[in-house]
Amino acid sequence: MSISATIKKLLNERILIIDGAMGTMIQKHKLTEEDYRGDRFRNYAHSLKGNNDLLVLTQPQIILDIHRAFLESGADILETNTFSANSISMADYHMENLVWELNVEATKLARQAADEFTAKNPDKPRFVAGSIGPTNRTASLSPDVNNPGFRAVNFDDLRLAYREQVQALIEAGCDLLLVETVFDTLNCKAALFAINELKEEMNSDIPVMVSGTITDNSGRTLSGQTPEAFWNSVSHGDIISVGFNCALGAEQMRPYVEELSRVAWINVSCYPNAGLPNEFGEYDDTPEGMAAVLESWCKEGWVNIVGGCCGTTPDHIRAIADSAAKYKPRKVPVLSLS
Amino acid sequence: MQKDKGFRRRVITLIVVVLITAAVVAVYLAYGVHSRSNLPLIVPKNARWFYHFQSKSVDEAARKSTDSRPLYYDSLYYTLIKLPVLHNVKDAGQPGIYLMTDIVLFADENGWYAALTVTSEEKLNAFCRDIVPSDLIDKPVVKPEFTYVKSKTRNLYFAYKHKACVFYIPSDTAINIPGAEAALKSVFTQKDSSIYSNQSLQKLYDKDCQVVFWGEGIGHGVALSGEYAQYYYTDSVRNSKPLSPLYLFHKVGINYSETDVERILNKKNQIKSREYLNQTFKAMYNYLKLFVK
Known part of the structure; x- marks a missing residue:
């Protein structure tokens, strides 16, 4: 059975668990500028601290250990450490030439960890999802308050940037692609366009997940869409799941997950933050508290994939996995032609 | 439509030749060897096309304008040294090839070629015999005009003699050893005139x-x-x-x-x-x- 078919089969059988926050886990290491640089970029002309995606080249052991910790806690799906590994985001560090290498090396690390755990227990196969972030620019909003017509990036720029990233992720052996933290649906559409182009060119059937971000209690994405509008905008994209992640804690995200569950005719995913950040920028939701909220969603039959975003640790994922294991996945509605 | 396919194939093959050549240039990138050759003399006058990258003077020109190298230099270097064929190379002199001389690419009716300058035929013999992993190439075959090895995984030949070496990809995708040997013989046999005699060039x-x-x-x-x-x-x-x-x-x-x-x-x-x-x-x-x- 192909990986794609295996994933689809498993999604019918149980709620799959996606891993937790890579950034939070990296922060625990309190890495310095020198750590980020490693040997290869020791003399690099620009500051590199904060370029977490670069760590797959300069501190691969840290990333590998984080992957292993999330697998140990029960994650079925590992995200590659490639959230910003696209030429648009990497331009901030003058490292757009590294996009391919970052995505390939990140996939190799996640692949290594996932394969280790699958070999230990073939009954619980682990999967690698290529993380595709929104970039640091928005195609449908102006960053210049004095010039509403200005756009810092256009659809074609995004399409080309995503093509480069996605091709590397597929070539390197990802099982899934995850277009996540979508705050601007037009950015997401550029990613889906690039993915569909490449799937055809590369004769790939790699499944694609999309996860949007409700930015605040307005219940809308940054580009102004409600959950239903967001779903309607991406439903054409040949995707296996749609959902939400980041920005909100589990409690705040409840109504939006419910709404999405009501309207989407594919699998629904959700991996919220561990609450809202406190005054120190830290996340306070405990593993038990967060798992209890997500368990209520599982009980309601709203979700097929759950996990954690910012602030979530392996302990959070373990608690969520234990809770989700008690319930059947959401039954995906079959569309009627009448 | 047919013409488009032919063009695309030609371009792709050109690129394959470029990348094979670039693979060897890897060691230059690692060790900064400098030299220059009269390598284009190997190109026959009837070549269909010809590309000459004068690596040394390009590098000198680049250094004139700035101390830092172009952005993709770093990526190219780290990619090249990871290529399987160079995994066992420990120093620049090991393959017996001048790795930062000119890169010459050309095509004739038989196929596509990438040429580099040889510094030591003896070292190149050792490189092909002992250093390149045995799952990548066959054993060297010695002919009067040249010595060559064939790739085990591709329809690709690497031939050398005296001061020149050539990577050769036949235009016919079917493996034809006598045909390849004949094509390489025509390259390594002394010519009456080379592409250099072209006045407009x-x-x-x-x-x-x-x-x-x-x-x-x-x-x-x-x-x-x-x-x-x-x-x-x-x-x-x-x-x-x-x-x-x-x-x-x-x-x-x-x-x-x-x-x-x-x-x-x-x-x-x-x-x-x-x-x-x-x-x-x-x-x-x-x-x-x-x-x-």
Whole structure:
């Protein structure tokens, strides 16, 4: 059975668990500028601290250990450490030439960890999802308050940037692609366009997940869409799941997950933050508290994939996995032609 | 339609040849060896097309403008040294090839070739016999005019004699050892005249072009010594109406968005020499990266 078919089969059988926050886990290491640089970029002309995606080249052991910790806690799906590994985001560090290498090396690390755990227990196969972030620019909003017509990036720029990233992720052996933290649906559409182009060119059937971000209690994405509008905008994209992640804690995200569950005719995913950040920028939701909220969603039959975003640790994922294991996945509605 | 396919195939094959050549240049990138050769003399006058990258003078030109190397230099270097064929190479002299001399690519009716200069036939024998992993190439075959090895995984031959070595990909995809040997013999047999005797091509060298391309009767050269890459053409019509500097890069697979074009070219449609090199390295990297997983 192909990986794609295996994933689809498993999604019918149980709620799959996606891993937790890579950034939070990296922060625990309190890495310095020198750590980020490693040997290869020791003399690099620009500051590199904060370029977490670069760590797959300069501190691969840290990333590998984080992957292993999330697998140990029960994650079925590992995200590659490639959230910003696209030429648009990497331009901030003058490292757009590294996009391919970052995505390939990140996939190799996640692949290594996932394969280790699958070999230990073939009954619980682990999967690698290529993380595709929104970039640091928005195609449908102006960053210049004095010039509403200005756009810092256009659809074609995004399409080309995503093509480069996605091709590397597929070539390197990802099982899934995850277009996540979508705050601007037009950015997401550029990613889906690039993915569909490449799937055809590369004769790939790699499944694609999309996860949007409700930015605040307005219940809308940054580009102004409600959950239903967001779903309607991406439903054409040949995707296996749609959902939400980041920005909100589990409690705040409840109504939006419910709404999405009501309207989407594919699998629904959700991996919220561990609450809202406190005054120190830290996340306070405990593993038990967060798992209890997500368990209520599982009980309601709203979700097929759950996990954690910012602030979530392996302990959070373990608690969520234990809770989700008690319930059947959401039954995906079959569309009627009448 | 058929013509398009043929063109695409030709371009792809050209790129394959470029990347094989670039693989060997890896060691230059690692160790900074410098030299120069008269390598283009190996190219027969009836070559269908010819590409000459004068690595040493390109590198000198690049260093003139800035201390730092183009962005894709780093990526190319780290990709090249990961190639399986170079895994056992410990120092620049080991393969017996001048790795930062000229790179010469050409095609004739038999196939496509990439040529580099040999420094030591003895070392090259040892490289092919003992250093390249045995799952990559067959044992060397010694012929009166040249010695060659065949790739185990591709229809690719590597032949050498005296001061020149050549990577050869037959245009016919079927494996035909006698045919390949005959083609290589024609390259390594002394010629009455080489592509150098082409007068219009000579004019490009007279303009100090570090990169020269010639094909189907039309050629162009790129001089990189100044701030901006200077393009020269062998025909006056093209000189008055030059192609976009990004045209050939696009033809070998680099996609440019409108924003990229605005960033790379100035309002006079010029490209900086350093950026020209950056795009050249990017083109090589784009194909080589597929060989490293």
